[in-house]
Amino acid sequence: MTFTKKQRASETIPTSSMPDIIFMLLIFFMVTTVFKEFRGLPILTPSARSTEKVEAKRNITYVWTDKNNRISIDDKIVPVNMVSGLIGEKYAANRRLIISLKIDKEVKMGMVSDIQEQLREAYALRINYSTRFK
């Protein structure tokens, strides 16, 4: 009767593929990184329980409104009647545009409504009221 030789398992973890793994992680993070472009205005958004996450981050344009009724798009302070022109240009470039309205809690509804009317004029109908989780 012959005994089969016991196979010796190698005891070292192969490190030759380490750079490949790390490179893959690196490339993942490089691709997913979105550098912040605009800082916007200092605002405090309202909180709501039905807050949902917004997908398609690359299609989002922010419209900031602070409590002094200043509107900021792309870091420029613009008057209300200029909103439709600016957003219209963006909509022409990207039909999947989502407008994220970053509006301060203390802003009055008259202002909000005026902005919405401007957005409707620009055909940017997908909006999102930026809120915090409650």
Place this chain on the structure above:
Amino acid sequence: MLLNKRKKKQTEITSSSMADIAFLLLIFFLVTTTIDMDKGIDLTLPEKGGEEVKIKKGNIASLLVNAAGQVLLDDEPIDLSQIQNVIKDKLDEKGYDTEGKPLLIVSIKTARDTDYDTYIQVLDHVKIAGVTKISIAEPEQ
């Protein structure tokens, strides 16, 4: 006279430091990545100059919010915290269509001086109640 032995040149590029370099880059991107998810309440505005859709008056629940933050639901004053329950009852009362969507439409109307915060609170309660069709009326002058 002694002849120096010719040194053999190494022709390999050392690949052992490759991992270190990649690690450094990885850590840089890990640190600079800010995963701040955008979050909020989604809404689709109606088209400008679109056709007016006629709806049975019985299927509309109208919410009026005044400048002081007081709410009227179908002409009766209601507490903010009660909206959710009352709307839920109304939803079940009106029933659902063949696709399982509720028939009830909630119309929210505010005054021009109403706070945005109050409006969001009302909208939030209506959304939680399960209403899918929400109509935003233009504020009264």
